[in-house]
Amino acid sequence: MIPLSIPHLNGNEWKYIKDCLDTNWISSVGSYVTAFEEKVAAFVGAKYGVATSNGTAALHISLLLAGVENDDYVIAPNITFIASINSIKYCNADPILIDVDASTWQMDLDVLEDFLANQTILKKDGLYLKSDNRRIKAIMPVHVLGNMVDMKRFMDIVQTYHLEVVEDATEALGSYYDGQHAGTFGRFGCFSFNGNKIITTGGGGVIVTNDEVLAKKAKHLTTQAKADRMEYIHDEIGYNYRLVNVLAAMGVAQMEQLSDILKRKQEIADFYYQHLKNDHIDFQEITSNVDTNQWLFTIKTMQQKVLLKSLNENAIQARPFWKPMNQLRMFKNDLYIQQKDISNEVYQNCLSIPCSAGITTEELSTVVRVIKSSLINPT
DSSP states (O other): OBOSSOOOOOSSHHHHHHHHHHHTOOSSOSHHHHHHHHHHHHHHTOSEEEEESSHHHHHHHHHHHTTOOTTOEEEEESSSOHHHHHHHHHTTOEEEEEOBOTTTOSBOHHHHHHHHHHHEEEETTEEEETTTOOEEEEEOOBOGGGOOOOHHHHHHHHHHTTOEEEEEOTTOTTOEETTEETTOSSSEEEEEOBTTSSSOOBSOEEEEESOHHHHHHHHHHHBTTBOOSSSOOBOSOOOBOOOOHHHHHHHHHHHTTHHHHHHHHHHHHHHHHHHHOBTTBEEOOOOTTEEOOOOSOEEEOTTHHHHHHHHHHTTBOOEEOOOOGGGSGGGTTSEEEOSSOHHHHHHHHEEEOOOOTTOOHHHHHHHHHHHHHHSSSOO
């Protein structure tokens, strides 16, 4: 089996994890947690990092600290992994789903701008949806597959409407817009270290921010809001969202290899660009001024179902794109802003193919061969 995207554990993972076991520092307190937070924050260019149990927890806490409250709205793209929208629902808020751009697969800024101009009203205390007079508190850009929207235009738009920005940068460690790292444009940026991400802690996340007060608040909330080092005194509703030391140790080892992994990811992408370019396959268009991390290589083709079946029959793991959020049972009644429903087109035609950092050139060639031989009437 050629896997889709698996961890590349080729550094000090065993050494650092063994250190945790040898010293008995395996829970949520330990030097590796702090070191991991500092390394991630330093890499992306943020002042503070707060480790969490996963990327979803990072999004949830960030939304709460951005002031999202019961019955608020949060704007998000319709194409994303479900965690983005779940985190909004955890706040007892609802998403306003924005269709995506046909080429970049990111939130369509034309659709967003038209919606804000015609369906919302800006009052002294915030932005409101005209139809029901509910507050729109925040917006969550999702850097899908490590690509990004035009962040200059995006930030100009959201600042005009006084929206808090919580970046879902869970797929974008190593991605930059005009030299600025993903996750550092808004008040909060959130990263995921699930097993299939650029680097992994098995599970885990990090919130980054430049606000010291909010960073301390995030740490407080993610550690059950414990207010006394000795006594079990808790001063508000908190969450058990802590990353444990033994997993943070893996993260530290992974961060040491990140530059090499990013380089390899670009080599893999370049191989696919070179060998799969034809009339039947399109690639995600990388937004101007974006340097992407090439996290999960995904192609677009009218023959998606044919290729998916053929690849899996040949022991090559491939996956269709996420089902659009508006098509899921839980979110079908939420507001979906679209003009041509590009989300469904992307879903029906996109396919992610093997791109683990450890994939060999021989394996890449096998993937290409099977894809080419499976296409109907290839050019």
